Amino acid sequence: MKINLSQFKRFEKQIILKKIGLSGQKKIFSAKVLIIGLGGLGCPLLTYLAASGVGKIGIVDYDKVEISNLNRQTLFSPSDVGKFKVDQAKKVISKINRKIKIFSFKKRLTSKNISKIFKKFEIICDGTDNFQTRYLINDFCKKGKRILISSAISKFDGQLMKFNFKKKGPCYRCFMPIQPNILNNCQDDGIFSPVAGIMGSLQANEVLKTILNSKSDLNGNMIIFNALKSEFRKIKISINPKCLNKC
């Protein structure tokens, strides 16, 4: 793969970083990333991946834009209300970067369609708002030895985890073996807008580091952010010997 002058100019500020360079930029161009959920996390995540030049991005969402989404879902505006998120996001992202390929899936992710949707992608990003889908994504990634970068937000708090299932380590079920009896979704709990931006951007950060084979890897760890205290904590996720996935 060759990088032409206009591409060089566009991505110059990251190419001049020693840890990226031309070879790193080529890796970014060749990367295939799937984003599940175009909510508060998916919007910044998609924006930064597209702006960085990630070559192939899949987006999965069945929801339409609602007026109450607009405090944090920065790809949408009031005129998008009632339209499918994947369609609007694709329009905006194509303007940011015409060169990348966006695969949109206007679908609810199920055990029936997951294998077809995941087929093309190496890195999977979970930004969904329910535990059922989180377990489905986790179990499929674990079985298929993929890389899962997962984030969740509620009120003033955010979490980010990475699981590289090519290596032995914990999974999401190790951390959360039983589905909690709460909804964990922004519509019911409320969400402080910057938490979505911060956690979605951190998710993009981990995706790009994964593409670049960065040595300082979040694998098997979790970052917890609290917006009120402006505090980050990093904790190791242990393998649960009783995990259903036999981690």
Ligand SMILES: [Zn+2]
């Ligand atoms: Zn596990």
